[in-house]
Amino acid sequence: MYQIEYAYTCHMGRVRANNEDNLWCCGESLPADNQGMEGVHSQIVSGLKTPAMAVFDGMGGESCGEMAAFLASDEFGRYYRANRRTLRDIPELFIDGVCESMNQAVCRYAAENHIQSMGTTLAMTLFTPESMFVCNLGDSRIYFSDEKSFRQVSTDHILGKSGLGKAPLTQYLGVPEEQQKLEPAVLEIEHKEGNRYLMCSDGVTDMLSDGEIADILSRKNSLRETVELLLDRALQKGGRDNATIILCEVQKQELKGKFKAWLKSIKEKNEG
Template sequence: MAYQIEYAYTCHIGKVRNNNEDNFWCCGESLDSENKGMSHVCSGHIKQADLPLLAVFDGMGGESCGEMAAFLAAESCGQYYKEKKKEFSEDPEQFMNGLCSTMNHAVCHYGKENKINSMGTTAAMLAFGKENVYSCNLGDSRIYQISSEGKLGQLSLDHVLGGGRFGKPPLTQYLGIPEESMGLEPTIVPQKAEIGTRYLICSDGITDMLSDGEIADILTREISVSETVELLVERALIKGGRDNITVILCELVEQEKSLFGKLLNYFL
């Protein structure tokens, strides 16, 4: 099926934190290691045939280690994608596993070189095939799907230990797991690509502030992806904005026909 992806994204520092430990990789765009987020929402569209990749990273660790972990993940994500994106069509799951291993190596290598024992980042990603959309995650940054009928479903798996009864539970999966432990197990889920479906990738700056019901209410409004991202961030800030907020929202739409295709349909 030929389709294109309309997308919008932003990254906000929130109302409480002094630093931004979030980052992303969206169709070639990401943030520097030291940043204060973005002042606006960016948007665009891309053909599925161009094999786009969307990703959100939420860094962990003191003394700027979280920012560096998220930056390294975004940087190595972009490098891997540029070098190997054609391999996605051959074996999507192998591509995603290879991507996770590459990003994990980048974070672990930096930690060893700089004698840092505690740094890491979540990862939540989407890649688009002809027939299926592939979600992949490590940690608790989430990926939601909302169908054209307005049904919300979480595609990602929260990799957390226990129920978080005494505060935020520790992660069982993330980028930065020591390579010698062989413990990296990303959750990869294929979903049939259908026109009208929206996908949301976000850090816990959204999900800790807004319930699934509130998220579904916003995602089902008949407004553009860009306006939807603005509204999600606005609501999270109103609810307290206690963490950094990163959002990528996309919608699958019919691919615009070329002039030749339009003329051909006209004469047929």
Template sequence: MTYHINYAYTCHVGKVRPNNEDNFWCCGERLPVSNQGIAEIRAGIRLRESLPVLAVFDGMGGESQGEMAAGLASEALENFYKANKGMLRKTPELFLREACREMNQAVCTYGREQRISAMGTTIAMIAFGNKEAHICNLGDSRIYQLSGTDFSQISRDHVLKSYRFGKAPLTQFLGVEETEMKLEPSIGTLPYLDGDRYLLCSDGVTDMLSDKEIKEILQMEGTVRDLVQTLLEKVLEKGARDNTTIILCEVKQDERPLLTWLLQNRK
């Protein structure tokens, strides 16, 4: 018996913004710094033993610095994962913390070198181990879990609670020197069950759709690709005022040795 992770993802510029400041790292796939998103829904499958990691980034900063921050962070995550993947088996929390530190340093170093005072990016990340899902976030990009009929946000919004006008400023994100603010990612571990679904998304989704609407879509029958398509269509229907990045994962139990062999020997 084993588990595999079905996943699907997309990144759309939206209907209002002239450029895309979102990015992602999805089992080795990411976008270049300068991009207009992707035109389709992409999908894949990974065995849990391969320790898949998936992340969403929502960049912030004027004059194209948001996409630079998101791109630098996704590249830093890729490099850290390749060099330290083994940490996920024994010390997953340490992996997440150190990955955030590396990504933060990459963004901060670029900012110092280019003399840019304000650039950064959120991150929402999930890593699958043998029995548990390990989650991490900074900022207001979110992670939701649907397990059976139970639906909940499992990430924490790092926003200024007392802010009353407009969109609340972030209190945590990648791109702040640790001499100015301690980096404190929210980290959690949850056991997973067959059929559990996890949604990672930028605020281009959550500013357009309510939690109730998101839950209703995640409860639908269909593949993860189908559900990502439905989420994106609903966001576009409501105006898509911001860039929109969506990653949806589904945990599936499988006892067929053939599937395991095919996954382990895929090209």
């Protein structure tokens, strides 16, 4: 039995006049027109509820970025509520389905409103009873950390490196199916108490190096304090873009009295 503690925030940064980021965090998300969040929110959820969390970083002018991120977040929530059992039983099928559904939602809006350039990146974590899955499209990242290690577990979908600004993305939500096939990067990781997963938009990773992020995650701080420190550091170093952060940790869940007694009775019955 395990539980997931998580902390999250979304900030406009110090330069941008609007917020093109969004998130979906165990049912919590932001409206299309938002100015980020006040402070850091945190919760604990049982692993039995198949928790899911995602970061979206919208792209496109004329308010298209925030609409793309909002539409993807909204569709993620709709699909999750309708297919939670699929996530629990066949997570790979859920991942393919939710990515296709989100992509269609963004593409449909773009077509109906005659928008040529509109999209959003995706970084999500999905928890099942046996393990968890990380999945991403674009350059929003997912990091893994425990007491001994720190590493990026997402894939940067970018076209080489550019010395003249941001390199173009090779994968994101909002590409018509006839133009390009979605190929999300997916990784399964076995549950282990103390594992932490950080999802963040490039408003964080463009400001902080992997070494700086690893140093902050290695400290014995609470999840809320860690998210606050990551955001503060990104803002101190310029805050040139919107910044969204979700940090979660796998924890052992102590069974409550009646449920524990019920499990014990079942075990004794089976052994008998």
